[in-house]
Amino acid sequence: EEKLRQIRKDLDMHVSGVDVAKPCIAFAHFGFDEALVDNIVKHGYSEPTAIQKQAVPVALSGRDIIGIAKTGSGKTAAFIWPMLIHIMDQPELQTGEGPIGLILAPTRELAGQIYTEAKKFAKCYGLRVAAVYGGASKMDQFKELRPGGIEILVGTPGRLIDMVKMKATNFRRVSFLVLDEADRMFDLGFEPQVRSICDNIRPDRQTLLFSATFPKKVERLAREVTTAPVRISIGNVG
Numbered sequence: 001e002e003k004l005r006q007i008r009k010d011l012d013m014h015v016s017g018v019d020v021a022k023p024c025i026a027f028a029h030f031g032f033d034e035a036l037v038d039n040i041v042k043h044g045y046s047e048p049t050a051i052q053k054q055a056v057p058v059a060l061s062g063r064d065i066i067g068i069a070k071t072g073s074g075k076t077a078a079f080i081w082p083m084l085i086h087i088m089d090q091p092e093l094q095t096g097e098g099p100i101g102l103i104l105a106p107t108r109e110l111a112g113q114i115y116t117e118a119k120k121f122a123k124c125y126g127l128r129v130a131a132v133y134g135g136a137s138k139m140d141q142f143k144e145l146r147p148g149g150i151e152i153l154v155g156t157p158g159r160l161i162d163m164v165k166m167k168a169t170n171f172r173r174v175s176f177l178v179l180d181e182a183d184r185m186f187d188l189g190f191e192p193q194v195r196s197i198c199d200n201i202r203p204d205r206q207t208l209l210f211s212a213t214f215p216k217k218v219e220r221l222a223r224e225v226t227t228a229p230v231r232i233s234i235g236n237v238g
């Protein structure tokens with residue numbers, strides 16, 4: 001217990017919630033299979049970042065997370081790696097065609113960055129990733145989603161809703177949901193779309209919400225869309 005406190009203190013980490021999994025200080029301790037660890041190491045990562053050390057074991061334990069850490073702290077991989085493990089564990093992986101892992105991002109640029117990061121790690125398992133966002137052809141995105149299905153979908157809220165309306169995809173299989181950059185989602189006025197999407201996904205899903213800042217309105221949304229979350233914050237961010 002004393003050692004655990006010291007590890008979190010050294011990482012400037014604040015954790016709240018009951019029965020929280022212990023942080024892992026090395027990639028080798030996450031329990032990932034060799035292919036994923038090799039891939040991570042090949043990308044030049046030598047050690048998990050602070051948020052990864054705590055968020056990955058908590059996510060792997062099936063818990064919801066509210067993660068608060070500044071930009072550049074490695075939040076993307078902190079949710080992508082557990083998402084891959086979650087998907088590989090799903091019995092319905094071979095059937096259906098909607099995504100199992102869904103990631104909401106506030107902008108086209110961010111959706112693109114998450115797509116790139118997801119794709120490089122999803123390769124280990126042969127999982128398919130797609131991204132949808134405004135400012136690009138709906139028809140092209142429609143066509144990308146239709147044939148054969150996908151396991152991971154990244155998108156901006158408005159375009160995701162459009163794609164569901166067009167029946168390019170559906171949220172029936174989604175059991176791992178990520179809301180990334182929740183604070184920016186609010187700044188850009190996407191709160192109603194985000195709520196609408198969350199309301200249309202099975203409530204027994206696993207939900208991870210990440211934000212660089214944590215104002216009251218984000219906290220309210222976070223409490224509503226998660227169940228018994230573990231809150232992890234790094235540094236003095238709220």
Ligand code: ADP
Binds near residue numbers: 069072
């Ligand atoms: P955030 O979402 O917190 O702003 P990102 O997930 O975009 O941060 O990561 C920031 C940068 O750090 C990216 O270039 C990413 O590839 C890199 N990165 C992520 N995890 C690690 C790690 N464990 N070691 C080294 N670099 C990492």
Ligand code: MG
Binds near residue numbers: 075076181
């Ligand atoms: Mg990010």
